[in-house]
Amino acid sequence: MRICISVDLCPFSRTFWIMIEIVIGTLLGVLLGTISGLIPGVHVNTLAGTLLGAQVLLLDVLGPLALAGTLFAALITHTFVESVPSTFLGIPDADTSLSVLPAHALCLEGNGEEAVRTAALGSACAMVIAVPLSVLCFLFLPALQPFFDWGIGILIIAVIGYMIVMSESPGWALAIFSVSGLLGAFTLHYAFLGWHTIGGETAVLMPLLTGLFGISVLLVAAQGALPAQHFLGLRVDAKTIAKSSALGTLAGIAVGWLPGLSTATANGALASIIGYEKDRRAYILATSAANTANAFIGLAALFALSRMRNGVMVALAELPLPSMSELAVAGVLAACLAYIVTVGLSRSAGRLNGINGRLLNRAVILFVVGLCIVLTGPFGLVVLILATILGLVPHLANVSRVYCMGAIMVPVILYSFGIAWV
Template identity: 60%
Template sequence: MLSGILLGTVLGILCGAVSGLIPGIHANTVAGLLLSLQALLLAWFEPVVIASAMFATLVTHTFLDNVPATFLGIPDAETSLAVLPAHALCLDGRGEEAVRISALGSAAGVALSLPLALGFVLVLPALQPAIDWGIGLIILAVGGYLVVVSESPGWAFAVFAVSGILGVFALGCSYLAWPAGGESGVLMPLLSGLFGVSVLLGGSQGKMPEQRFQGLDIPAGALRRGSILGSAAGALVGWLPGLSSATANTLLTSVVGYDSNPREYILATSAANTVNAFLGLAAFYAISRTRNGVMAAISALEDMPPATAILLAGALAAVGAYLLTILFSRAAGLFSGVNVRALNRAVIIFIVMLSFVLCGPFGILVLLLATAVGCVPALVNIRRVYCMGAIMLPVMVYSFGLA
């Protein structure tokens, strides 16, 4: 079995590198592809190889998805808010530092996820009915708190509500999208409009400053605090149904400001992203619930391997993914002197094309509406976090049984 775990891990690292570095491709997509090839793969490999490859892909993706977010400013569901401080550091000549901090956060998340998973498995299954009932109330309380402490509560509520209605519309009518992007493919144009195109349209001018790495400028206290807070948020959304890393990002903004503490926020969200993957696996084996597409694909395998085998594959993948992330962080030098306006235009064109390929005309409509909403925070001088209503309101609607 060990040789199968190692083989699956290597395959998963390769697949995760592709999905993490290419915007629009998610680990869920790769898992679905492997599942569709199950009959062919089982003729050559043990089931543990396929399952290990799926989970290793997910873990690797959580490490590497911050690379395009940092250098290009293209968000996905996991980096929707983290892209703002990461890309800002890149525009300040510290892109490599931003990527290395995210890698450090993910590594800390791996180290903390195992004891968290054990504690959750032992305690939470008996409390699951009460937990399921209270999810919507938790999200409602967090959203209300963020609005109340806003610089302008009226505008904050308006942006939160409008983006939330847009999220309900986009996800509720996702059947209008082309099937290429899968059921969650509509998240790409939705979040790219709110946090990508709208930012790039008003982005910096001139040339990208010289990228220099002068070490990690993050205090030890912020390192510890960000790792613990991020891991706790990732564990929460990894176990609870209907939540995602995007929700964790929003929760973290209530305690770690992405504008006032950008490095700590990047570290915390990266930890949350990776812990979410491991706790999703724990929830699957403990209470038989799938929290993401990868877990759904593993559950559909003809012969599921034990949890210890999948955890080992994830831990090994984390080591390889960390090294790959450090390697790709050095690509920051390639952006030195690049015309920022031309780069922004190229990224916007890429996002439009990708939205059309994944979701068709419906994706373009969602992208246009999301971009319009995403431009409002800068005009009224509030934080962009309130655009996360696009994720939080649909979760509340789902939790309260309204859809």
């Protein structure tokens, strides 16, 4: 009789402990993802590398499922929370390089809380759409992968060609795209010259993109006191929410599955469709959705293709992997909690009222320069200076800053065509 009871209880007991491990991993991941998301210029990949370095100890303490859940939950949470520093401080990372522009502009108009809440809503909508789409990609796309691998470079050339031709100043647009592309290829090719204290060779993206889209913007930003922050509700209709979130999710799914692409590439493509200057709120919705969708599709690509699309997936590949469904549950739970956390953090906008913009900008620039030196050393500092100088050109030439995305797109094109420069 005792044996029968034991057998009957085993499935329930196993499921119960699996859920306990998922919840523990999710809560820890939300905490860590919130911390990494709030520190400007620090990507969750840095956190993943740190946790991976201590995996022997952490596996003993947490177990493989809880540790893997922690990593994935931190990645999902980071995609929500990173909108806070990008909005209020104007500092981008590799995933918010273009979306920071309209978000920070709204902050300078006193609508910073609305910008953060809009970004959180886009990420939440992406979670609802991306999870089932990721399952479909996992089931049906691996057979088509050879065709995808071949066509990436051609697709990007077509997109950027259209953007340049439609620009008000095609000559300046082409020049900025080309020079930023050369700078991006140079930076990635010689990334080994950086210190890589905790972020790996991809840490050089931090000074590259921060110079192009962060410091160069802060240097020409308004220098007076920040306006009073007030929240009057989300000024975006349901149709725009649905359309922009779906569009961003599809872009995030595409760049997350296709090789060599990133959310930054999706941001550039979305800029040609929506335009971050024409409709700021729609663009924030779309790019935030793309960022979160990219995280979910990265998990599907890991299990379907054994390809690691970001540092967190590299770290997961080094662990005894649980099932994809278990990690997806952790990701969904993390997204729900991260939305609540991000909305709560957005309410701190009122504390910025009356702060001197010049002093704040200087403090942020000094912080970023110091962080750049710590993460990448003298090489990163040189990249930061060059990127900042180049980032000032669009302002002086009155051209959209989107063409600075050549820093990411050109290396991806070279990678797609098998050119060994990067």
